[in-house]
Amino acid sequence: MKKATFFLWFYVLPLILHAQQQASGRENFVARLDSFIPQQMGKYGMVGFSMAVVDGGLPVLFRNYGYADLEHKIAATKETIYPIASITKIFTAMAVMKLQEEGKIDLQAPVEAYLDELKFRYAPGFRPITVHDLLTHSSGLIDNIDNGSMCAVPPEPESIISEANKLYLTIPAGLKRNYSNTGYALLGCLVSKVTGMPYDTYIQQHFLAPMEMYSTGVVKPGDTLPLLSKGYLKDSIVCNETPLRDVAAGGMYSTTADLTQLCRMLLQHDMISNRQLLQGATLQRMMTDQTGNLLLPTDDEF
Numbered sequence: 359m360k361k362a363t364f365f366l367w368f369y370v371l372p373l374i375l376h377a378q379q380q381a382s383g384r385e386n387f388v389a390r391l392d393s394f395i396p397q398q399m400g401k402y403g404m405v406g407f408s409m410a411v412v413d414g415g416l417p418v419l420f421r422n423y424g425y426a427d428l429e430h431k432i433a434a435t436k437e438t439i440y441p442i443a444s445i446t447k448i449f450t451a452m453a454v455m456k457l458q459e460e461g462k463i464d465l466q467a468p469v470e471a472y473l474d475e476l477k478f479r480y481a482p483g484f485r486p487i488t489v490h491d492l493l494t495h496s497s498g499l500i501d502n503i504d505n506g507s508m509c510a511v512p513p514e515p516e517s518i519i520s521e522a523n524k525l526y527l528t529i530p531a532g533l534k535r536n537y538s539n540t541g542y543a544l545l546g547c548l549v550s551k552v553t554g555m556p557y558d559t560y561i562q563q564h565f566l567a568p569m570e571m572y573s574t575g576v577v578k579p580g581d582t583l584p585l586l587s588k589g590y591l592k593d594s595i596v597c598n599e600t601p602l603r604d605v606a607a608g609g610m611y612s613t614t615a616d617l618t619q620l621c622r623m624l625l626q627h628d629m630i631s632n633r634q635l636l637q638g639a640t641l642q643r644m645m646t647d648q649t650g651n652l653l654l655p656t657d658d659e660f
Contacts, residue, residue: 388421395423403592406434410614415626417618426587429596436615439573439586446610447542448620449561451493453549455640456564462552465490472548475519484530489548491531492541494648498529499538502604518543518604534654539607546606557606568633569619574612576605586611 391409399407406424410417420436457463463472468486470476478487484498491497503521522544529536546557553560558576566574573585589597624645627638 384419388419391421395421399424403590405590406438406587408434408436408438408440408614410436410618410621412618412621412625415622417615420614422614426585428588428590434587437573437585437613439583439611439613441577441589441608442610442612442617443608444539445612445617446606446608448624449565449610450542450545450549450557450606451644452565452636453557453560454489454493454545455644456636457549457552459637459640463489463548465493469544469548472551473519473544475516475523476544477523479523479526481527481530484527485532487527487531489545490648492538492545495535495537495541496533496649496652497531497538497541498527498533498536499540499544500525501536501538501540503540503543518547532652534652535649539604542607543604546604549606561610565635568635569616569623571612571616571619574616575610577609577611583611585613 395407395409398404404424405428406422406426408422409420411419422434422436422438424434426432426434426438454463454465458465466488469489469492470478470486472489480486487497487499492499499522503518503525522540525540549560550557555563558578562575565571591597623635624641627641
């Protein structure tokens with residue numbers, strides 16, 4: 359079932375802001391938001407909505423609508439914690455690219471070069487899947503293994519690799535874009551193997567702490583997050599939150615306040631706490647379309 363719940367406008371708001379700057383300024387922009395967003399929330403059965411606008415590397419607007427907890431009438435704020443799903447992939451990609459900068463990973467090397475236990479079942483004539491293939495969703499791997507993406511307890515890397523070893527690959531790497539949570543789960547395993555530390559620890563030490571994203575982390579069973587929003591199905595029915603199995607593909611949480619820090623680094627290539635977390639050239643490469651060399655063309659940029 360698809361949740362009609364909280365959305366974080368992480369990708370589109372810089373574009374909206376640019377368009378609105380051509381209009382009549384901040385007050386008109388806010389007034390239009392305050393009219394448009396509640397209408398859309400009613401239309402799609404959304405309980406709460408938080409957003410931030412970043413311009414010139416700085417947050418210039420926070421806006422919140424509805425509730426983080428409908429039953430107890432707890433309003434959504436910029437400090438409300440939301441599961442951020444596939445925005446997690448940005449952190450995974452940054453980790454891989456940082457290791458590439460340090461010479462610890464070759465993006466064009468086979469994934470098996472770093473994960474000894476991984477034994478893909480290639481069809482005859484298929485080339486090995488590279489790290490770059492996983493990053494760009496062009497590996498040919500299926501989206502989710504083990505019948506879906508939810509679980510009671512996220513598995514250890516060894517379990518993810520074991521499940522991947524059961525797959526028969528029928529789509530060659532480099533043929534087309536095929537969105538794959540499995541691919542990013544394996545990248546999380548790669549980060550852990552190369553660094554010798556758990557995925558969440560590496561992300562915390564090398565990105566979240568330097569960016570002062572103190573309300574961001576990996577969802578873990580049993581965690582108590584007082585500001586965590588509740589999830590709702592349509593018609594405001596509370597749903598039980600279940601962790602995503604593939605942590606490195608979608609298992610993190612954050613706030614709009616924290617995500618403005620991520621926007622700042624990605625869009626402005628800024629120094630964070632007097633540290634350059636990723637080189638400007640690396641960030642530019644991450645923002646460049648990677649689908650041009652696929653054998654089957656696509657209308658998507660990725």
